Amino acid sequence: MRISVIGLGYMGLPMAAVLARAGHEVVGVDINPKAVDAVNAGKCHFAEPGVPEIVAEAHKSGRLRAVAKPEAAEAFILSLPTPVDHTTHKADMSFVEAGAKAIAPVLKGGELVIMESTSPVGATEANVRDVIEKLRPDLVGMVAYVFCPERAIPGNTLHEMVHNDRLVGGLTEAATARGVELYKTFCKGAVIPTQARVAELVKLVENASRDAQIAFANELSLVCDQLGMDAWDVIALANRHPRVNIFNPGPGVGGHCIAVDPWFIIHAAPKVTPFMKAAREVNDSKPAFVAGKVRESVKRVRGSQGLRVSGSRVKVACLGLAYKPDVDYLRESPSIAVVEELAGDEGLELMIVEPHIESWDKPLTKLDKAIKEADVVVALTGHKVFKELPEGALAGKAVVDSCGVFRRRGDVSSTVSQEVQA
Ligand SMILES: NC(=O)c1ccc[n+]([C@@H]2O[C@H](COP(=O)([O-])OP(=O)(O)OC[C@H]3O[C@@H](n4cnc5c(N)ncnc54)[C@H](O)[C@@H]3O)[C@@H](O)[C@H]2O)c1
Structure with a gap:
């Protein structure tokens, strides 16, 4: 497939190279010229084990290149930042929306648009599909939207990106099926079909759970300190x-x-999340x-x-x-x-x-x-x-x-x- 990865950062660039290794023709897109120039020179602009090698290999094969502005493709993968506003604890979806707006003009209908950025529940619909359809009402119902959270960890990104189990949650069953088909071309872990909102929440839950477990240990360290x-x-x-x-x-x-994602749950359901909020506060006070x-x-x-x-x-x-x-x-x-x-x-x-x-x-x-x-x-x-x-x-x-x-x-x-x- 001809696939465009929007955002060539810690997650997007390894993903682009993995897809190229699997035989896809990949065009990476980034607003940062450093990232674009690095990829076009067969290099990686950050340190992550194995990534410089796979980028060099993908570039050499002719199946990976980078550009500043999106081009037409059969599938788009958004791997854009989703930071939290530290005052309001609300997700900043402006990068994702900018990416959606940037691909809207090159869509023809029939494409698969995959969101990989960790996001609040409902974001694939509100911040990707609705943003595109507002600009391109002619495409209503003609593009398949999927949320597929990235679970890889820095330091072992390349291995985890391929071997971890994947959730593929479409806005429709047909979109899910197309997403599953694409991920199966390179995933060695299970590729599990679900719905977009479920996949969005599961990703947040995974990190909120780890945050709570760490908060327990951190609180315990304060207790032990007090008790000598x-x-x-x-x-x-x-x-x-x-x-x-x-x-x-x-x-x-x-x-x-872990320090960010629990807020996306807390912000969506503040009245019923005192425990998750306390965990965040314990960890932030350490x-x-x-x-x-x-x-x-x-x-x-x-x-x-x-x-x-x-x-x-x-x-x-x-x-x-x-x-x-x-x-x-x-x-x-x-x-x-x-x-x-x-x-x-x-x-x-x-x-x-x-x-x-x-x-x-x-x-x-x-x-x-x-x-x-x-x-x-x-x-x-x-x-x-x-x-x-x-x-x-x-x-x-x-x-x-x-x-x-x-x-x-x-x-x-x-x-x-x-x-x-x-
Ligand atoms: N890094 C991780 O450990 C990790 C793990 C799992 C999930 N995630 C999630 O994956 C997503 C991406 O994270 P990351 O660490 O790769 O981010 P990153 O900041 O390393 O990379 C994002 C890239 O997007 C580019 N960009 C920003 N706006 C753009 C636009 N409009 N068009 C094109 N490119 C644009 C930036 O220049 C940057 O190169 C986030 O939602 C994050 O929460 C990250």
């Missing part, structure tokens, strides 16, 4: 129960999905708690004989900006919220370490230098390189470990036995 216990210790012991599986705490919740622990450590370092103080300002190394280990993905990252909360504090000097990116809004410090110079070391992301710091590197330093990356180390005091941690 190690949260990981308590969770590891509770998980020895055959039917208990508690997640691990962290500095909050980040990423494009960075401030971690910043508070850092401030306590800074105070302790100042008043302590045993710990090293390098100068008039206490040096604080913040390890990790990414929202999860071993990726360069910073969106909605709670680590950034911690860093920003501390950035204005007098009397401390922040050294920010993120080995997975070249530069950031604030200057970055190399890991070795930060560890050598720091009085306080704050672990914000569980990157492998932090886990592998040599034994003794943290000796004599105050450590705030928000994500459990320094567990099992002899040079960081811990209440947890090795056996429990295993």
Whole structure:
């Protein structure tokens, strides 16, 4: 098929390349010239394992190219941003609507239009079909609309995009059947037919459920802190129960999905979602708690004989900006919220370490230098390189470990036995 993927970001570009690998003729569309130029040079404009290789291969095969404005195609896949407005908690559907408006003029009738962007219930109808039909009343009833949520995770996008089970929910049964047929050309997981509204809600539910589970662990970490216990210790012991599986705490919740998608449910049904709202609030409050622990450590370092103080300002190394280990993905990252909360504090000097990116809004410090110079070391992301710091590197330093990356180390005091941690 001739397929156009609108939006060549973290999800759209791998999808375009996967489709090209499956034999389709793919035209990617993006308003960002960097993305278009990269694809036309056979390159990927962001870091994601395996994607540069598959893009290069697809480009070489002649089945993948990119343009700035949509062209006619048999199927369109919208992979556009759907951020949340942090004040109103309403989904910002302007990118999706702009994409729908951009494809409307090239539609002829008979096309399949697939929405992959995570969206509030009813969006395929209201923000895609209705937007197109308003501009093209001649196409009413002539285009097949489908919602197919993307479930892949950064760091393993390529594998999950192909191997995860897929929901294909059409606005009509005929549209669903056409969507299923297309996804079966490259999906190794099950391709499950459903309705658009069901698929829209299921995607949101998946992330709201994970948000709630993480909130439970994060709340537990506050309880353990108040009671003077190690949260990981308590969770590891509770998980020895055959039917208990508690997640691990962290500095909050980040990423494009889990910190955003529950709001689309809460906004649609505010009166019946106090639990989901509380989970969001618990997770959103965690960075401030971690910043508070850092401030306590800074105070302790100042008043302590045993710990090293390098100068008039206490040096604080913040390890990790990414929202999860071993990726360069910073969106909605709670680590950034911690860093920003501390950035204005007098009397401390922040050294920010993120080995997975070249530069950031604030200057970055190399890991070795930060560890050598720091009085306080704050672990914000569980990157492998932090886990592998040599034994003794943290000796004599105050450590705030928000994500459990320094567990099992002899040079960081811990209440947890090795056996429990295993
Ligand atoms: N990234 C993830 O982990 C992930 C996982 C599952 C689902 N999703 C969902 O997938 C969707 C896309 O996410 P993403 O991470 O790929 O976003 P992204 O920001 O990485 O990519 C979106 C791309 O769309 C382009 N764009 C914006 N407006 C456009 C327009 N009018 N026409 C053409 N291109 C336009 C942008 O330039 C950008 O390259 C979102 O709804 C997101 O919630 C993301």
